[in-house]
Each structure stands twice: as C-alpha cells, then as structure tokens.
Amino acid sequence: MSESKIAERNIPGMNRHNRFVEVEHAENVGDTLKRVLTYFAREKMLVIAMLLIVVFGTLCGVYAPSLQSEAIDIIAGTSDGSLRHTLAFMLAAYLCYSGSQLFQGLISARLSQRIVRRMRGELFDKIIDLPVKYLDTHSHGDVMSRITNDIENISTTVSQSLPSLISGVLTVMGTIVIMLWYCWQLALLSFLTVGLTVCATKVLSKKVRKFSRRRQKLLGELNGTALEMISGYRTVVAYNHQDITIDDFCATSDAMTKAGIRTDIFGGVMGPIMNCIGNIGFVIIAAFGGYFAINGRISVGVISAFIVYARQFSRPINEIAQIYGQLQTAIAGAERVFDVLDEEDEDKTGELLEEQESAAVTFRNVKFSYKEGCPVLHDFSLTVPSGKKVALVGATGSGKTTVVNLLMRFYDIDGGDIFINAQNIKDVARDSLRKNAAIVLQDTVLFSDTIENNLKYGNEKASREALEAAVDMSRCKEMIQMLPQGYDTVLTGSGNNISQGQRQLLAIARAFVADPKILILDEATSNVDTRTEKAIQDAMQLVMKNRTSIIIAHRLSTIRDADIIVVMDKGRIVESGSHDSLLARRGKYYELYMTQYAGFAT
Structure with a gap:
C-alpha cells in the first residue's frame, strides 16, 4: 500500500470511502x-x-x-x-x-x-x-x-x-x-517526524471535518428539495414554479459543490503531506544514520531497519x-x-380473565392523560352491555380512540376503574385480556407472510373452514380467489402488493377468525368503497350478534343501527342513545349528522 493511500485511510473521522463520519460521544x-x-x-x-x-x-x-x-x-x-x-x-x-x-x-x-x-x-x-x-x-x-x-x-x-x-x-x-x-539518538530524531505527522493530521482533519459537516448538511437539503419536487411535481407544474424550484436547487447544489471541493482539497493534500513528512524522516535517518555508521556507532543494516521501523511506527499512531x-x-x-x-x-402479571359467556364492559369515573396536566378523559363513565353494539362518535381529539387504548391496556388509567363483567382489568394479565378481544384499526397492519398466516394471526389453531367463513363474511373471498396462489399468496412489503381497501378487508377477516368476546372496530371501513362498506356492514351484523362490540366511526351512516350511540366531546360524554332518539333531541349528534348529510367534513 502506498504512503498516500495509507495517509488517506488514516485521516481521523474519515471512513474507507474518504467521507467524513460524524463521531458520536457517549x-x-x-x-x-x-x-x-x-x-x-x-x-x-x-x-x-x-x-x-x-x-x-x-x-x-x-x-x-x-x-x-x-x-x-x-x-x-x-x-x-x-x-x-x-x-x-x-x-x-x-x-x-x-x-x-x-x-x-x-x-x-x-x-x-x-x-x-x-x-x-x-x-x-x-x-x-x-x-x-x-x-x-x-x-x-x-x-x-x-x-x-x-x-x-x-x-x-x-x-x-x-x-x-x-x-x-x-x-x-x-x-x-x-x-x-x-540507537537511541537516531530513534529520537525519527520521533520528530512522527510529531510532525500527528500535528499535520490534526490540523487537516479539523478542516476536513468542518467542510464535511457542511457538505453533509447541504446534501440532506438537496435530497429533500429533489424529493419534494418529484413527489409534488404536479403541484410544481400547476403553479408554474419550475424556475423557482430550479433556482433553489442550483443554489443549494452550488453551495454543496464548494463545500465538497474544499473537503476534497484538504483530504487530498493529506497523502502528499504525509509522503513529504515520511520522506523527510527517511532523509534524516539516512543522513544521521550515515554519520553514525561512519563513526562506527551503528551498521548499514541498522539504518535499513530504522527506515522500516520509522514507517512501521507512524502508521499505527494515525490508525x-x-x-x-x-x-x-x-x-x-x-x-x-x-x-x-x-x-x-x-407488566404482564395478573390473573386470567374469567371464562363467561357474557362480556359487559364498564368504565367508571375514568381519568386519563397522555401528558401530565393535559387530561384527555374527564370522569368518563360508560357501560357497554354484553352482546350489544356501542358506537363512539365525536370530533377528532374527543377521546374515542383513547377509550379503546385503555380497554386494551395499551395505557393504564390515571384514575377510576374499568371492568369486564365484575372483574377489574387492572388485575387481569394483559395477555389474557387481549386474547379475549380483537381490534381492527384505521391504520391497517399486515405482515410480510402468506394471507393464511395473516388471517390466523390472532388464532393460530383456526381451521380452514373458520378461515373461509370469515373471508366470506368480510367479502374478500373473491379477492383472494383472484390472487395467484390464493391463501398461500405472500404479502410483500406488509401488503403493498394489494390495495389499501383489500388490506382492510383482510384485517376485518382476521378479527373474525380470532372469534373474540369483545370486538373493537376503529374506523374499520374507512378505506373501502360505499358498495363494499354496505356489504361489510351486513356481514358485521352476523358477526357482532350476541358479541360485545365497540365501534368508532366518523361516518355516521355506518352506525345507525348501533344499540347505543355515545357522543363524545373533549373527553366527556355529552349525549347517548339510539340514532333516532339522538336526532330527535337536535343536539350535538344532530349537528354532526346534518353536517355530514349536507356534505361537509366533520
């Protein structure tokens, strides 16, 4: 390996690609x-x-x-x-x-x-x-x-x-x-060049670090600009911002070019400087070594060894x-x-959830806040009768999803109690609690595995008959039959090879396969078309029959047949009742319903 290559490789803070690497400190x-x-x-x-x-x-x-x-x-x-x-x-x-x-x-x-x-x-x-x-x-x-x-x-x-x-x-x-x-005299003279090497490395690496930081920062800005332009190209063209975008990109690119040139200059001169200092060291060893050899202090072989040792000494120091x-x-x-x-x-300790046919859920004076001093639920009390369907509605941020998070013990409450039948869930092991509940989230999560394994995620012992029944009820049978390998089709990239609506249908089927006592649907039909949504609603009526169900929905048309509709606002229940009774009151639910009926977003 040449001296220049050795020197470039040993610049502190630079990797083998000759690029600066930010050093972190513990x-x-x-x-x-x-x-x-x-x-x-x-x-x-x-x-x-x-x-x-x-x-x-x-x-x-x-x-x-x-x-x-x-x-x-x-x-x-x-x-x-x-x-x-x-x-x-x-x-x-x-x-x-x-x-x-x-x-x-x-x-x-x-x-x-x-x-x-x-x-x-x-x-x-x-x-x-x-x-x-x-x-x-x-x-x-x-x-x-x-x-x-x-x-x-x-x-x-x-x-x-x-x-x-x-x-x-x-x-x-x-x-x-x-x-x-x-020869201690010649050794001390050789060490002088090592000092020069260390000093030169320190000074130049400081310069390289300075301009490399700037280059890396500008590179991030350049990538961000390019990504925004590519992803938002239609908007750029629609507003005739091509020239402005080009100017911004070129300005950042020019600044990055200058920083890159300076980085490469200071990094590039490291090799020649190290070679120069090394050659000076060889000259010192040859001159004084020759003098000592003439005087009989050392032999010619020692001079040769010193040249090798001088190189062998300076390289590890830089390394x-x-x-x-x-x-x-x-x-x-x-x-x-x-x-x-x-x-x-x-904490997964606790007792098992008691085996009962019924599964009534009761929230009693529940208080909760994600951040101290910013309460989300205020003395929240609600009873979900066993086998009934309760819908939670309200504006974004009213606490609907928080209710589900607390029931599943994703978070622990700050005050109050939550019961399933007469059993306080804080005494129930989380594994046992979640085994008796299934949840379909608005953000559908599937795994890079076969469709069959995804459906059996909540019930590994489910039979093929149970899978087919769940698939049929969730209206995704035809979709699975159209796939190349059917149930054995592998979902790549967590389901990126199928549409968002199809992913949501599979998530609903997965919840059906789990056969839970408590079924939670958090905007479960938000990504399917109106026709599919209607078919799913019909199927869900069969699945939720005699099953305790909690539904979170923004589209009020999807929960008209709920046994109880609970209207939430700022962490409190402001209304509850059936669809018709709430409309008759002309309160908060009426406002939400009429706003949607008029075609405005809630």
Missing part, C-alpha cells in the same frame, strides 16, 4: 464500556485466542526488520552469520505475520457476530416487550436505528477496530523499544487516532442500545 463511557465487556466475558475462548494471535503477529512484525538488518550486515561483511538461515527466518517471520493477520480477521469476525447476535436478540426481545406508550412516544426511525445502525457500528468496531487498536499499541511499544535499543473516533461512536451506539434495554417491560 455520556457515560465508563459504565457503558463495563456493560460491553460483559458480552466479551461470555466469549472468553475467542477473546483469548484473538489476543494471543494479535500478540504473536505483532511480535513477528516487529522482529522481521531486525532480521532484515542482520541480513544486510552479513551481505556487507560487517557481521558474521548464515545468510541462508537469516533469510529463512525473515521469510518465516513475515509469513507468520501474514498468517496471524488472516486468523485475526477470522476470529474477530466470528467474535463480533456472536456478540452482536446476542445483543441484537436481547434488543429485539426487549422491543417486543416494551409498553405501547414507549413506541408511541419515541420515533420509530430512532428505534430502528438502534437495532440496525448502532448494532452495526458495534459489530464493525469489534471485528476491525479493536484488533487494530491492540495491534497498533503493541506495535508502537515494540518499535520504540527496538529503535531505542539499536489509533482514527480508531479512537470509531470506538467513541461504537460506545455511544452501545449506550443507546442499553438505554432501550434498561426500559421497564410491559
């Missing part, structure tokens, strides 16, 4: 490092094997130039010995060094993957057991980043940076000892500087992973 390095080491402790044999190979390889790499020095002195006639044996030992030392590098890479890769597999498994298991509140209050992209990018940073550091760090430290220490042993940044990023990533692992699991 808030508590000590505790995080201790926890990371516990994962290494579980792989003692691999760690010991890797350390032994690193030490052995480093010794071979440090010892080989000494054999080269001896061989040159034998050739020059200033030393006695067998040239053949010396060359054989030197060849063996270099082969052992190369072999140790190979085995070091294999063992470190195996070690990193085993550590990362355990860490990734623990993290995924933790995420599965986290309360819904955690995922609602944290960015999904951030959670994904922890299980992908942060874990990958740890893997890369363990497999590449950690062995290089150990090897680099041992190489520097061994080289210093041998150089001082050969250590680079690895330090990678270690900081890895430790910061590990800290982010441990932050999730330290979160409290969802």
